[in-house]
Amino acid sequence: MTASEKHYRNLMEELVERTLDEYLAKEPDVCSCAKCRNNMAALALNQLKPVYISTDKGEVYARLRELDWQMRCDITVAVHKAIQTVAGSPRHS
Numbered sequence: 067m068t069a070s071e072k073h074y075r076n077l078m079e080e081l082v083e084r085t086l087d088e089y090l091a092k093e094p095d096v097c098s099c100a101k102c103r104n105n106m107a108a109l110a111l112n113q114l115k116p117v118y119i120s121t122d123k124g125e126v127y128a129r130l131r132e133l134d135w136q137m138r139c140d141i142t143v144a145v146h147k148a149i150q151t152v153a154g155s156p157r158h159s
């Protein structure tokens with residue numbers, strides 16, 4: 067299987083990145099440089115179960131709307147914790 071034939075992905079990565087962007091937009095005091103964002107995303111993703119899907123991009127966004135409330139809640143909590151952890155000890159310098 068070559069890279070171009072790989073049609074699966076971890077939906078959770080996109081959900082965490084979206085949630086992270088939403089939070090960071092509301093928190094101008096928190097550093098949102100690439101290093102901090104990557105640290106936050108990795109921290110949050112380690113707290114969450116991956117959601118692998120075999121699909122193309124159009125269907126990914128259809129699936130986003132089907133996410134249950136508990137999963138959204140878990141993502142929100144994990145992202146919030148990750149932002150607090152990284153904002154408390156940024157490693158960008």
Ligand SMILES: [Zn+2]
Pocket residue numbers: 097098099100101102103156158
């Ligand atoms: Zn930073």
